[in-house]
Amino acid sequence: VALNLGESLPDDELFEIAKAALPDADEETLLELVKHSNGNTRRMSKLMRGAVRTANKNGIKMQAGIVKKYSSLIIR
Structure with a gap:
């Protein structure tokens, strides 16, 4: 039996995941992560990893500007 998990997660759930993973990040940065992840947890994970590494x-x-810049570097 396969469970259809859908194509994306709601923004509020992504925000909570990002907040749990990056407790020191400010709200603007977390919102930017959610915005650029487009509902995709895998993309958000790559964004977080790249932004943290860059910082x-x-x-x-880590700040919102880094997330914006890094999001343009990864494939959509």
């Missing part, structure tokens, strides 16, 4: 590499706090 750490540059010695800065």
Whole structure:
């Protein structure tokens, strides 16, 4: 028996997932993650990984601008 999980998750659920994974991130950054993930948890995971890595590499706090820029680098 297969369970149809649908194509995407609602934004409020994605926000809670992002908030749990990145407790130090501000609300603007979390909202940007949700916006650019387009309901796709796999895409959000890639965005989080890339944005955190970029912030750490540059010695800065993760912020919405990093998420915006990184979202343009990954395939939709």
